Amino acid sequence: MAKPAKVDDSHIRHFIGVEGLTKAQLMAIIEKANGYLTDNDGRPNSIKNSNELEGYTVMNLFFENSTRTRTTFEVAEKRLGANVLNLDIARSSTSKGESLRDTLWNLEAMTADIFVVRHSASGTAHFMATEVTPNIAIINGGDGWHAHPTQAMLDMLTIYREAKKPFEELSVAIIGDIKHSRVARSDISALQTLGVKDIRVIAPKTLLPKGIERYGVQVFNDIDKGVVDCDVLIGLRIQNERIGSPLLPSTSEYFKMYGITPERLALAKPNALVMHPGPMNRGVEIASSVADGEQSVILKQVNNGIAVRMAVLALAMEGQRKMKGI
Template sequence: MTEQTDSEGRLRHLLTLEGLPREALVALLDRAGAFADGFDARDALAGTAVCTLFFEPSTRTRLSFQRAAQRLGADVLGFDAATSSTTKGETARDTLRNIEAMGVRGFVVRHSGDGAVAELAAAAKAGTTLVNAGDGRSAHPTQGLLDMLTLRQALGEDFASRRFVIVGDVKHSRVARSDLHALRTLGAGEIRICGPASLLPGDDTLAGCTVTHDLDAALDGVDAVMMLRLQRERMEEGLVASLDDYHRDYGLTAGRLRRASADAVVLHPGPMNRGVEISDEVADGPQSLILRQVANGVAVRMAVLEALLA
């Protein structure tokens, strides 16, 4: 995989949280925390062009990256695959090279292929930097960072005594993988994984985690519940008997949430399938930090763009 850092240890790209040193991860979270508190850096990227190069649909990630770049003073170019030359057969690599030729230094890339962003980073010229905004099932590093920032704000910076549970479709989730990398790096005390066997990965993704198919047991005493969307666009037929059955067995309801600690918080990366993985009363309830995650997305993406491009 393309190296994320240069010869002096500075971030050149952000492709994954796997292997990112703790000090680098914490530095990004600290800077994002300052931005979330209102720190002004409106000229940090003045004169720098940033392109959101999305080959998959997105709402929160695309708009928050655009908002983050704008708040740093960057020139922002939007790319829509549906109306671009990719519909005429142009490759992602040629698209990148052509936009580079226009003087763009920073690219925020979302792609359906596992490892696709790293491949583009390897093809990029010196001085170009890429941020992975989600590739296939592999990684979504800025989502992992914004989830960690949200958890730090709610629970404090010491994760060692905390218990976390990730619930749902881990098999197809790049968010879950990035959250797991970050939680391990930050020293989480216990990480539980809950979901149907058909939606849990068979590799070493869950190493060190407590795995269960019983949601009630998984929720007992946890400090944070991290729900996942059913990735129906990525899964084969038959992995879930029905959406009603899934909600019955793995949907988070107010009654179930009472099994967690009294001050437990609930996260969801969006978009939510209300009534499937989460009920309205939980999604909109006092323990939900879902909209705070969205707000923190701007702060985290400001920190990442500044670190890479300023």
């Protein structure tokens, strides 16, 4: 579905989804991002700045509110030297009755180089990249239940940096609301492309999408079996609005059944990594002691998210320029 146009196998022109990208493309993003991370200047969370987007104009088109994702993109864009505009696009386009297409054409004509798009409808970023403004590099900042590809890539970068083994030898467990998670979908796809053979999803039946087995993952309803000998545990966020629904009776019951506790972590490999896309519900998906414990790389994920977004922005702009021969 979201198959981005390719320049060649190691370039990208847009960044719509991880599905359809090659291992070479994913590794190009990971290695580019890794190059921005510096560990040796005495500050935690260090990122090397760059001037790769100097003189370029990035417009953040957030049709759906997400302070967290928008802030990480904004930091990344500014660290690359871009001119950044945040557009409350929903409000402006609808207020005067203009169509989405006309709004986007106008923004393109205002000399935008990159759109970062967040929308509640699946496929919006793809539609923009292929139908509306193909000359603008489109970065998907999350669309509906479909994909959240920069989140997937920051997860991949974190595993790449923190796990002490190649992707091919890892066991990765994704735990929680697989059904409603844009993260789970993108993570599974990226892990497979990168060669991970043992991918497990752990969830109650009510929170599993139908036919999940076809994706080549192992399904567990019992977390105590699912996490055994894992190298990486990825806890997913339970949306507040689902709690109390027939799918999910109460938070305390969920924690009892599926929470990542010290006891369950002990069943995984020694030094297994604990990950979570945030924001966390402490005491629901994860015990606080695990979230803040030595095996947690949750805040490193956030930090890596800046580097990954810088990489995706820089590579997409480079791909656009290459394609146009400039």
